[in-house]
Amino acid sequence: MESKEIISITNKFLVEEFEAEPGLITPEANLKATLDLDSLDYIDMVVVIEDRFGFKVKPEDFQAIVTFQDFYDYVTTRVKQKELV
Template sequence: MDINTIIAVTNKFLVEEFEANPESITPEANMKSTLDLDSLDYIDMVVVIEDNFGFKVNPEDFQAIVTFQDFYDYVANRVQQKELV
């Protein structure tokens, strides 16, 4: 799966599941403040990621994610690792 597909799928579920404004989802935007995420939202996000991309997410992985670009890179790296197995 290429990065453009990952970004498209990710942005689609952010808009659908978290009612995000599509225009506010930019690579450099702060993900937590843009989506107004609380701890329960992160749990929901883990489930959505696992369903859409087929890999297990460690909740502590989110500590290193600040921007949407960080999030896209995280998903891309995990998908790539999964495809290599």
Template sequence: MNQTAIIEKINGFLVEEFEVEPGKIVPEANLRETLELDSLDYIDLVVVIESNFGFKVKPEDFVNIATFQNFYDYVAGRVAEKVTS
């Protein structure tokens, strides 16, 4: 799965699961503020990532994720790790 496909898939489930307008999802936007995430929403986000991409997410993985681009890069990296292992 390439970066473009990953981004499209992520944006699709973010719009559906978090009821955010697609136009607000831009690479430089703050993930937490744009999606209005609270601690329970993070759990929902982890579940959606794990079910869509087939890898386990650790809470500490989110420490360095501030923007949507950080999030895309994280997921793409984990998908690539899964493919090579």
């Protein structure tokens, strides 16, 4: 799966699941602030990621994610790791 496809899928579910304004989702924007996420929202996001991309998310992985680009990079890396197995 290519990075562009991952970003497209990710943005689509962020808009659908978290009612995010598409124009506010930019690579440099702060993920938590833009989506107004609380701890339950993170759990919802983990469930959606695992369902859509087929890999398990470790809670500690989210500590390093600040921007949407960080999020895209994380998902892309994990998808590529899964594809190698």
